[in-house]
Amino acid sequence: MGGQNGQVSRRDFLKTAAAGLALSLGGKPGFLAAKEEHDLVVISGDPAAATKGALEAMGGISRFVAKGTRVVLKPNMSFSNPPEWGSTTHPLVVATVAQACIDAGAQRVVVLDYPLRPAELCLKRTGIQAACKPIKGVHVLALEDRKFFREVKVPQGKVLDRVEVFKEVLDSDVLINLPQAKTHSATGVSLGIKNLMGLIWDRYSFHSRYNINQALADLATVIKPQLTILDATRALVSGGPGGPGEVQKPNLVIAGIDPVAVDSYGVSVAPWYGQNFKGRQVEHLLVAHQRGLGKIDLEQLQVFKGKA
Amino acid sequence: MRTFLQALSLLIFSILFIFANYRLPDWLPADVYLRLDPLLGLSAVLAGKEVISRALWSLIILGSTLVVGRFFCAYVCPMGATIDFLEFTSFRKKNRQGFKNEAGWRKVKSFLFILFLSSALAGLSLAYLMDPLPFLTRFYTFFLYPLFITVINLLLDLLRPLFDTLGWIGVAHLHYTQPVYYMTFITFLIFAAIIALSRFAPRFWCRYLCPLGALLSFISPLGLFKRRVSPECNECLKCQKACPMGAIQPDPKRTNLPECIQCRTCAEVCPKGAVSFPFLSSGKREAKLGGEYSGTAFSRRGFLYSFAGGLSVAFLAGRTPFTPLQGKHQLIRPPGAVLESEFLHTCIRCGECMKSCLTNTLQPCFWESGLSGLWTPKMDLRFAPCEQNCNVCGKVCPTQAIRSLSLEEKTHAKVGTAVLRKELCLVWAQDKLCLICDEICPYNAIVFRTVEGYRRPVVIASRCNGCGFCEQRCPIQGESAIVVNPNGEIRLKEGSYVQQAKKLQLEFKPDPGDDKYVLDQSGFKAGERKDSEKSGAPGGTKPPQKPKGFL
Numbered sequence: 001m002g003g004q005n006g007q008v009s010r011r012d013f014l015k016t017a018a019a020g021l022a023l024s025l026g027g028k029p030g031f032l033a034a035k036e037e038h039d040l041v042v043i044s045g046d047p048a049a050a051t052k053g054a055l056e057a058m059g060g061i062s063r064f065v066a067k068g069t070r071v072v073l074k075p076n077m078s079f080s081n082p083p084e085w086g087s088t089t090h091p092l093v094v095a096t097v098a099q100a101c102i103d104a105g106a107q108r109v110v111v112l113d114y115p116l117r118p119a120e121l122c123l124k125r126t127g128i129q130a131a132c133k134p135i136k137g138v139h140v141l142a143l144e145d146r147k148f149f150r151e152v153k154v155p156q157g158k159v160l161d162r163v164e165v166f167k168e169v170l171d172s173d174v175l176i177n178l179p180q181a182k183t184h185s186a187t188g189v190s191l192g193i194k195n196l197m198g199l200i201w202d203r204y205s206f207h208s209r210y211n212i213n214q215a216l217a218d219l220a221t222v223i224k225p226q227l228t229i230l231d232a233t234r235a236l237v238s239g240g241p242g243g244p245g246e247v248q249k250p251n252l253v254i255a256g257i258d259p260v261a262v263d264s265y266g267v268s269v270a271p272w273y274g275q276n277f278k279g280r281q282v283e284h285l286l287v288a289h290q291r292g293l294g295k296i297d298l299e300q301l302q303v304f305k306g307k308a
Numbered sequence: 309m310r311t312f313l314q315a316l317s318l319l320i321f322s323i324l325f326i327f328a329n330y331r332l333p334d335w336l337p338a339d340v341y342l343r344l345d346p347l348l349g350l351s352a353v354l355a356g357k358e359v360i361s362r363a364l365w366s367l368i369i370l371g372s373t374l375v376v377g378r379f380f381c382a383y384v385c386p387m388g389a390t391i392d393f394l395e396f397t398s399f400r401k402k403n404r405q406g407f408k409n410e411a412g413w414r415k416v417k418s419f420l421f422i423l424f425l426s427s428a429l430a431g432l433s434l435a436y437l438m439d440p441l442p443f444l445t446r447f448y449t450f451f452l453y454p455l456f457i458t459v460i461n462l463l464l465d466l467l468r469p470l471f472d473t474l475g476w477i478g479v480a481h482l483h484y485t486q487p488v489y490y491m492t493f494i495t496f497l498i499f500a501a502i503i504a505l506s507r508f509a510p511r512f513w514c515r516y517l518c519p520l521g522a523l524l525s526f527i528s529p530l531g532l533f534k535r536r537v538s539p540e541c542n543e544c545l546k547c548q549k550a551c552p553m554g555a556i557q558p559d560p561k562r563t564n565l566p567e568c569i570q571c572r573t574c575a576e577v578c579p580k581g582a583v584s585f586p587f588l589s590s591g592k593r594e595a596k597l598g599g600e601y602s603g604t605a606f607s608r609r610g611f612l613y614s615f616a617g618g619l620s621v622a623f624l625a626g627r628t629p630f631t632p633l634q635g636k637h638q639l640i641r642p643p644g645a646v647l648e649s650e651f652l653h654t655c656i657r658c659g660e661c662m663k664s665c666l667t668n669t670l671q672p673c674f675w676e677s678g679l680s681g682l683w684t685p686k687m688d689l690r691f692a693p694c695e696q697n698c699n700v701c702g703k704v705c706p707t708q709a710i711r712s713l714s715l716e717e718k719t720h721a722k723v724g725t726a727v728l729r730k731e732l733c734l735v736w737a738q739d740k741l742c743l744i745c746d747e748i749c750p751y752n753a754i755v756f757r758t759v760e761g762y763r764r765p766v767v768i769a770s771r772c773n774g775c776g777f778c779e780q781r782c783p784i785q786g787e788s789a790i791v792v793n794p795n796g797e798i799r800l801k802e803g804s805y806v807q808q809a810k811k812l813q814l815e816f817k818p819d820p821g822d823d824k825y826v827l828d829q830s831g832f833k834a835g836e837r838k839d840s841e842k843s844g845a846p847g848g849t850k851p852p853q854k855p856k857g858f859l
Contacts, residue, residue, distance in 0.1 A: 080697055108477060116748060118666055121697055139477040147465070148481065168481075185756065186743040188857025207742045208734055208783035213857070241747055272858075281859045 038304040039295065040256040040265055045308030047233045050253035051096040053308035054229060058255050060104075061097070064226045067105035070172035073097055074225070076180040076195055077113045077128050077142060079242050080121035086236030086247040088122075089180045091131035093231045093253065097176060098138045110168055111140040113198045116242070119144050141168075149201040152222060156291070159210045160218040164201035169223065177225035177259070181232040181250075183240030183272050186212055188282050190241045191263040192228040193220050213284040217291050220259060228262040230254040235270040260285055260294025261301055268298060310382060310571055314389040321386040325448050328664040330698040339660050341386065342441050342706035346370050347421070347520040348656050351435035352707045354428040355653035360707050370527070377531025378524045381514055381553075382571035387440030391513055392552070395506050404509050410554060413516045414567065415607070419614035421522035426618030432625050432680055433653050434618075438519050442658035443499075446683065449659035450495040450672065457484050489662065491672040491683060510552045515567070525566035533585045535568055537561040540582040547574035547583060630678030639676055640687040640774065640794055643694065643721035644702040644711040647799050655709035657683035661701035667692040669776065670701060685710070687723065689776025689792050694723070696750050696775060713805065719816050720805040724774035724792040726753065726767045732789035736764055745778035745790050751816050754778060754790075769796065770814050 043053040055061050065071055075089035083090050094111060101109045111132055115122040119142035123129040132138045149164040169175055179195035186207065187194050196219050197203050206215045232252040239245015250269045256262040264279025279285050279296045289296035321341055328338040339362075342348060349363030369380055381388050424435040436442045464482055471480035505512040514521050541561060548556040551574055555567035575583040634648045642661060645651050662670040662685055669692035670685045677684065685701070687694060696719055702712040713721060726745075734740035739762065746754040746765055753771035756763045767790070774792045782788040798808050809816065 080695075108475065110477060118695055121666075121695065125697070139481075141478070141481050143481055143483070144485065145483045147483070184857060185746050186741055186857055204744065204781070204783040207744050208740065212741055239752060242750065244752070277858055283857055283859050286859060 037302060038256075039258055039261050039301040040254060040303045041306070042252055042254050042265065042303055043306045043308050044251050045253075046251070047090040047092040047231065047253070048096050049308035050233065050251070051093045051229065051231075052100075053306055054253045054255040055097070055100050057304055057306055058227070061100040062104045064176070065101045065104040065106050065174055068107045069105075069174055071101045071106045071109045071174045071176065072166075072169050072172045073101070073109060073111045073176050073178055074169075074195060074199060075111060075113065075128060075178040075231075076182075076190075076198065077111075077122050077126045078116040078198055080115075080117040080125040081243055082125060083127055083234070084247065085243040086182055086234040086245070087180065087241060087243040088126040089128070089178050089231045090233055091127035093229065093233070094128050094178055095131040095135065097178060097229060098132050099135050101174075101176075102135055102137050106137070106174075109135075109138045110172070111138060112166060112168055113142050114144065114166070114201070114203075115142045115198075146201055154218050154222050156221040157218040158291075159214045163219060163222065165223060166199050169199055174227075175223070175225040177228040179228070179230050180236070181230055181234075181266050181270065182236035182243075183238055183245065185240065187216065187284050188277070189263075189267055189272055191266045192225070192230055192259050193217075193263055193284060193288055196220060196223045196225075199223055213287050216284040217287040217293065220288050220293050221291070225259060226257070228256060228259050230262050230266045232266055232269050237270050238273055258294040260288050260296050264289075264294075264296045265298060265301070265303070310573075311392075313383045314392065317384050318386045318389040318393075321444075322448075325445070325453075325660075325663065328660055328700070328704045330664065330666040330695075330700045332664065332700055332703055334703070338664070339658070339704045339706040340365070342445065342656065342658050342660065344369050345439060345441045345520060345706075347424070347435055347439050347523050348442065348706070350523075351424055351428040351433060351439075352654045352656060354425060355431060355433040356650055356707075357653075360654065362706055362708055369524075373524050374527055374530055375532055377533050377570050378521070378528035378566070378568065379570045380524055381518075381521055382569040385440055385520075387444045387518075388511070388514060390444060391503065391506060391511055394503050395510060398503075399506055399510075402507065404507065415610055416516050417518055417522040418525075419610055419617075420517065421519040422611055422614040423618035423621070424519055426615045427622040427625075428618075428653075430619045430622030430626075431653065432622035433655070434621070435519065436655075436657040436683070438517060439656070440513070440518055440520055442656050443502075445658040445660060445663075446495050447499045449663040450489045450492045451499070453663055454487050454489065454492065457486055460484055461486065485668070487663075487668050489671060491674060494674075509554065514569075515553055528568070529565040531570075532587055533570060534565065535563045535574065536584050536586055538582045538584070540580045541578075542580060542582075544579065546577045546579065550574060550577045625679040628678050630680065634677070637677060637794065639673065639681075640689060640724050640776075640792055641797070641799070642670055642685050642687060642701045642710050643718050643723050643773075644699075644713045644805075645685075645799060646709060646711065646801050650801065651709050651799075652677070652680045652684065654707045655684050656707055658706065659683065659685075660704040660706065661685050661710055664700040664704050666695050666698040666700065669694055687776065687792075689774075689779040690788050691780065693777040693780045694775045711800075717805045719773060720798070720809040720814070721800075722773040722796060722798045722805075722809065722814065722816075724794045725769050725796040726772045726774065726776075726778050726790050726792050727795075728765060728767050728790045729788075732784060732787070733765070734784060734789070736789075742783065744781045744783055748777040748781045750775060750777060770812075771816060772796075773814075773816050 041054050041057040043050045075094045077088050079087045081087045098109050123142050129140045132140045148167055150167045150170055151162050151164045153162050154160045177192050177195055179192045182190050184190035193216055206212045232250045232254055235248050235250055236243055237246050237248050248270050252269055254262055254265050263285050267277050267279045267282055285296060295301060324338045332338055343362045343365035346366035346369050349366040352360055353363055427434045461484055468480050502513055543560055545560055548560050553567045553569055555564040572585060637648050669687045671688045672683045673681045673686050699713055699715050699718040702710045730736035734742040751771050753768050754765050757766050776792045778790045779788040779792050782790050798805055800808060
């Protein structure tokens with residue numbers, strides 16, 4: 001729309017300004033308003049494009065990330081495996097969201113996990129560090145020391161009284177959960193809510209001391225991501241959570257605000273251990289739903305489906 | 309000049325030490341100082357009764373000593389540099405006389421040298437105790453390196469708020485995992501004692517104790533550079549006092565050649581400039597050696613005594629139950645460790661493997677395998693596991709007591725087998741929903757099977773390579789409910805571990821379909837494999853209907 005010598009002509013300027021004014025006077029554009037009513041957004045495509053599409057369909061990242069905010073992204077990078085194994089979030093999903101947060105004016109974006117394997121190897125072999133490196137203002141951290149955690153109370157906890165959570169999460173404004181869809185030998189599947197376990201210090205007590213399904217629901221009452229973007233571009237349908245196992249390719253990215261709804265939809269996109277399940281059949285999701293943390297029945301959900 | 313070269317050598321030694329970690333590139337020999345050590349090479353070759361290729365590097369030092377003289381002690385030896393530095397800081401102003409019976413004390417190191425060689429000949433490797441390079445490497449590994457990390461972390465903690473306000477988020481979250489070792493205190497005490505001895509005489513260690521110095525002193529008089537004193541000497545004896553090795557005779561024109569380390573301190577302090585170290589070509593050599601050369605302070609009787617001493621130490625050390633037990637030892641050795649008895653012969657206890665270990669699982673032995681096993685590496689798998697993407701321990705082993713293996717080979721170098729102890733296991737004993745061993749196992753060697761109607765973890769031995777992730781992560785207090793036992797370890801002197809594992813029908817690349825098999829067993833729609841295994845569930849109890857976590 002520039003003039004021939006690279007300057008903006010007055011006419012072009014006026015046209016654009018008028019269009020902008022009209023848009024803002026007219027209120028929210030129709031397509032945006034419609035999408036905000038969806039509970040879930042499901043976009044198929046390759047990791048980067050589908051993630052981009054999902055963010056757009058959710059009404060843009062700026063709905064969640066305001067200028068100058070501190071953002072934490074929680075991918076699953078707990079295992080030192082390459083993305084093809086389906087045990088960790090695809091690096092391009094992480095990088096796409098990180099870039100969007102930066103573009104929306106986030107003050108700092110921290111990609112954070114408490115890995116199960118040696119941290120350095122996880123950062124390297126998952127490809128997440130390399131994918132985020134070119135984006136200025138994004139920091140990829142795999143922390144393994146207790147000093148980075150702070151204890152918080154769990155007022156609505158049934159089995160958990162208190163839990164130590166990453167300070168970075170507690171001190172930030174926005175948490176975006178970026179789980180990988182995979183099987184899990186204790187909880188059936190590991191999706192968004194299970195992914196939150198990577199933000200706490202003492203996760204072993206979940207297995208040894210508590211009923212893990214109750215404890216996960218308790219955890220979901222204190223760590224509440226503003227947005228969950230489930231990476232189901234690949235799904236590790238057996239051998240989870242660490243793999244190796246059978247990897248299927250649903251090629252989907254599922255985004256939503258309701259953590260139970262996202263997970264419940266996630267359950268339906270692949271056969272886990274060779275079987276089809278519903279969200280209701282996953283104990284920790286059902287418990288979370290019964291505790292009022294979100295909708296679980298897909299029939300009640302407004303799902304926007306698209307292709308990237 | 310000498311100080312500079314010494315400092316440089318110490319620096320290179322330290323940098324190579326720091327580089328010895330899992331990222332070590334294949335082309336960089338981080339253990340080069342230890343490879344260059346002729347005493348270690350000789351001892352390992354004698355004890356192991358075979359040529360070790362990495363030990364051939366030490367011919368460089370032997371050859372250059374033959375040409376130049378005993379320069380190694382003054383310019384290269386990082387232990388010498390450390391001693392010089394610490395003497396400068398601690399004992400500079402002290403009046404240090406040395407001993408009355410100098411010559412007698414000097415023999416000690418030669419006796420030690422002979423003792424170590426003869427004990428090696430009889431199959432007990434002892435040189436590591438006093439050889440300066442493994443000695444210093446041990447001190448670095450077990451004391452200096454953990455201390456260094458502690459200090460760095462303290463500094464980082466202190467500056468963390470500052471980094472955070474500056475927006476340096478990466479640095480603000482930087483934290484180095486603190487390495488810890490069992491033998492830190494002992495190693496430190498021995499080192500401190502050695503340094504304290506310098507209170508009595510400069511370079512006490514080098515003069516009287518160092519067996520490597522003894523070896524070099526045997527051949528150094530053949531070197532081509534020698535101390536010459538010109539007639540301008542006024543016998544002020546400054547050089548005699550300054551010589552760190554005490555190698556200048558009461559008559560300052562005469563030099564105790566085996567003890568001279570060519571440091572040229574005498575030339576620097578001489579007010580007349582009468583001391584020089586000219587190159588002596590072979591023609592003139594015979595003539596000039598004459599009066600100056602005083603032979604090695606060594607007697608036939610001393611030789612015989614120390615030779616016999618070494619043999620008897622080795623004999624006695626071998627006559628313990630530890631020796632017959634070497635065939636059924638309890639220790640988990642690092643992947644790629646050669647057969648136990650050969651391993652004990654060739655391991656020089658430098659601690660490089662333990663320093664470089666990514667997870668800190670490699671720990672020094674104390675008395676677990678007797679006198680012959682002090683400081684040898686073992687895996688403490690309750691403390692830390694062995695990471696499958698790391699093979700650095702073999703890469704840095706200077707005598708290849710741990711073979712340098714590719715990642716693929718190392719994966720197949722099985723170190724033991726996990727054994728589940730049902731009476732401790734939360735699932736077996738208490739019906740808890742624990743699955744941590746199964747979750748963490750990198751090889752899917754732990755699977756859940758239906759036993760008497762309940763889903764229970766079991767170990768598939770043919771898939772377990774003993775990495776120990778399960779043992780380390782087991783959430784019960786105290787001893788783990790799943791413990792790696794040396795049973796089934798593969799230790800090869802040569803040849804391929806992959807081949808051997810194949811021969812033994814081991815498979816460390818797991819079959820992803822195993823979980824489906826669990827589903828079949830737990831009452832789901834049968835797959836094809838239903839009939840492949842007979843169901844272990846008897847009538848009475850209710851078999852679970854779905855995999856864990858599903859309702």
